[in-house]
Amino acid sequence: xxxxxSYTLIKKSSQTKARRGKLFTSRGIIDTPVFMPVGxxxxxxxxxxxxxxxxxxxxxxxxxxxLYLRPGTEIIKKAGGIQKFNSWNKPMLTDSGGFxxxxxxxxxxxxxxxxxxxxxxxxxxxxxxxxxxxxVQKDIGADIIMCxxxxxxxxxxxxxxQSSMDLSLxxxxxxxxxxxxxxxxxxxxxxxxxxxxxxxxxxxxSAYEMANMGFVGYAIGGLSVGEPKEIMHSVLEKILxxxxxxxxxxxxxxxxxxxxxxxxxRGIDMFDCVIPTRNGRNGQVFTSLGKINIRNxxxxxxxxxxxxxxxxxxxxxxxxxYLNHLVRAQESLYLTLLSLHxxxxxxxxxxxxxxxxGNNNFLDAKKVxxxxxxSNQKRG
RNA sequence: GGGGGUGUGGCAGAGUGGUCUAAUGCACCAGACUGUAAAUCUGGCGGGCUCGCCCUUCGGUGGUUCGAAUCCAUCCGCCCCCA
Numbered sequence: 001x002x003x004x005x006s007y008t009l010i011k012k013s014s015q016t017k018a019r020r021g022k023l024f025t026s027r028g029i030i031d032t033p034v035f036m037p038v039g040x041x042x043x044x045x046x047x048x049x050x051x052x053x054x055x056x057x058x059x060x061x062x063x064x065x066x067l068y069l070r071p072g073t074e075i076i077k078k079a080g081g082i083q084k085f086n087s088w089n090k091p092m093l094t095d096s097g098g099f100x101x102x103x104x105x106x107x108x109x110x111x112x113x114x115x116x117x118x119x120x121x122x123x124x125x126x127x128x129x130x131x132x133x134x135x136v137q138k139d140i141g142a143d144i145i146m147c148x149x150x151x152x153x154x155x156x157x158x159x160x161x162q163s164s165m166d167l168s169l170x171x172x173x174x175x176x177x178x179x180x181x182x183x184x185x186x187x188x189x190x191x192x193x194x195x196x197x198x199x200x201x202x203x204x205x206s207a208y209e210m211a212n213m214g215f216v217g218y219a220i221g222g223l224s225v226g227e228p229k230e231i232m233h234s235v236l237e238k239i240l241x242x243x244x245x246x247x248x249x250x251x252x253x254x255x256x257x258x259x260x261x262x263x264x265x266r267g268i269d270m271f272d273c274v275i276p277t278r279n280g281r282n283g284q285v286f287t288s289l290g291k292i293n294i295r296n297x298x299x300x301x302x303x304x305x306x307x308x309x310x311x312x313x314x315x316x317x318x319x320x321x322y323l324n325h326l327v328r329a330q331e332s333l334y335l336t337l338l339s340l341h342x343x344x345x346x347x348x349x350x351x352x353x354x355x356x357x358g359n360n361n362f363l364d365a366k367k368v369x370x371x372x373x374x375s376n377q378k379r380g
Numbered sequence: 381g382g383g384g385g386u387g388u389g390g391c392a393g394a395g396u397g398g399u400c401u402a403a404u405g406c407a408c409c410a411g412a413c414u415g416u417a418a419a420u421c422u423g424g425c426g427g428g429c430u431c432g433c434c435c436u437u438c439g440g441u442g443g444u445u446c447g448a449a450u451c452c453a454u455c456c457g458c459c460c461c462c463a
Contacts (some may be wrong), residue, residue, distance in 0.1 A: 038415075038416065039416095040415095040416050041416085045416080045419085046419080061415070063415080063416080066416085066417095093415095095415045096415085098415075099415045099416085100415095100416095100417090102415090103415095103416075103417075104417070107417085119417095120417040121417085146415075149415095151415070193415085219415080221415065222415095223414090223415095224414040224415085225414080226414090250415090251415090252414095252415035253414050253415040254414055254415085255414045256414065259414070271414095272414095272415060273414050273415080274413085274414070274415085274416045274418090275413075275414055277416080278413065278414090278416065278418065278419095278420085279412095279413060279414095280419095281418080281419045281420080282412085282413065282418080282419075282420065282421090283419095284412090284413080293410085293411085295410095296409085296410075297408090297409070297410095327419095330419075332419075334419085335419055
């Protein structure tokens with residue numbers, strides 16, 4: 001019998017550490033590797049569910065800190081859980097608020113007990129402890145929930161990284177205790193998060209300790225916060241062999257197309273990232289021929305689709321010239337069209353990668369992708 | 381016909397003797413964005429280059445002054461009031 005959040009390995013790449021698998025949740029089975037669009041406030045910004053479905057997105061994120069502040073867990077509980085509330089009937093994952101410990105750096109205070117936030121909405125004070133985060137995430141009711149942790153910035157000195165990593169371990173223990181104190185684990189899964197910044201010995205320790213604690217799945221946090229790619233790669237190479245093979249590995253907050261390839265090549269199963277939506281809202285579009293900024297002058301009279309190899313509604317229905325016009329005119333439709341296209345791009349990219357693992361030609365597929373992706377631009 | 385006002389960079393609009401290639405906003409040209417305090421932020425936006433400077437700009441022309449977008453004269457354009 002499959003527990004929520006449990007992972008079944010289907011196929012390992014013979015060329016790399018890439019792997020295909022299935023992730024079980026109470027709302028459906030997910031093919032991994034998987035890319036999860038981020039829907040912080042219970043919505044993937046700018047994209048209606050119907051469109052999101054057509055992209056093939058299997059799972060989306062929500063954020064407990066944001067949903068706790070607004071609309072509040074009472075309302076979500078009353079609605080029957082987040083997926084009833086937002087009508088996304090597929091699996092969801094909530095982040096714990098740990099990222100806000102990082103991103104709201106100026107308006108929060110960390111103690112051993114937890115983190116005190118000043119609401120970014122009205123300045124009111126709120127306290128998130130590991131226990132609180134578990135309660136909030138239980139109330140929200142996503143399929144997979146995350147331990148409350150501290151996401152450290154980069155760079156951070158060794159001493160701070162060490163004590164922060166230790167704190168995240170302590171918090172993880174408390175999260176586990178709180179999570180399993182009722183029957184939530186029947187329908188939700190709790191993932192642990194490995195920290196340790198760019199220090200490989202800290203990462204190693206965190207991974208061992210977390211693995212010993214025994215989580216249903218494991219995430220790698222504190223990456224993609226501005227560190228060089230080589231650091232991210234070396235951290236992944238250090239950590240992944242330590243995590244049990246029969247557990248899902250989730251690289252939090254990643255990423256760019258190149259990060260997806262590099263992460264999967266090293267054994268990552270799950271990704272989430274705001275890039276397709278945020279960058280879409282800012283005019284940046286991912287295509288099989290590289291990134292472009294649709295706002296640029298060169299697209300003013302370009303009556304071709306964003307990506308000749310894309311089957312998304314944006315590419316099927318609209319030209320670059322029109323999208324350029326929408327962006328310049330600040331017509332809100334572009335938010336939807338560009339976000340949707342970028343989500344299609346990321347989801348389909350991971351589909352392609354997943355297939356290549358099945359076909360045992362990961363490295364060839366990677367080369368084919370990047371030969372095209374970098375054909376029109378400087379490598380960067 | 382008489383009286384008053386006004387003319388500034390693509391647009392709007394500050395500045396009213398030196399610190400002015402001239403605030404600010406918009407527009408325009410680029411760049412960034414990785415578990416979303418982001419439909420946001422950053423840079424550029426007269427010309428030249430040896431990148432420190434040099435040259436050219438505030439309706440036109442002529443003056444005053446060591447120095448003018450700024451003062452004076454005159455011309456041109458626009459606006460308002462009275463006949």
